[in-house]
Amino acid sequence: ESDDNSPASVRSALELLSAAYSLHSGFAEARILEINTQLRPALNHNLPGIRQPSARMVQINGLYRHGFLVAPAVLDAVMGLVNGELSLANRFQLLQDV
Structure with a gap:
């Protein structure tokens, strides 16, 4: 936690973007x-949410501060959504109306 209300630092942006690039070039x-x-x-x-506003877009939000812990399960639910298998997303009530 931090009381720092300043804009994003170069370091934090670089760390986030480097992680994204390491996942996919x-x-x-x-x-x-x-x-x-x-x-x-x-x-x-206070639960994660998944929306699919269009066929080529999936939005994930609500992972809060512990998102790195639940991200693998949320990704499994998103992959199920993309592949037409909604059981995991429905089971955990992750789907949201557009």
């Missing part, structure tokens, strides 16, 4: 539209 050509700090991605019910 395609991130090298991605465009950064916005970087925000001071907010934790939590939803009202």
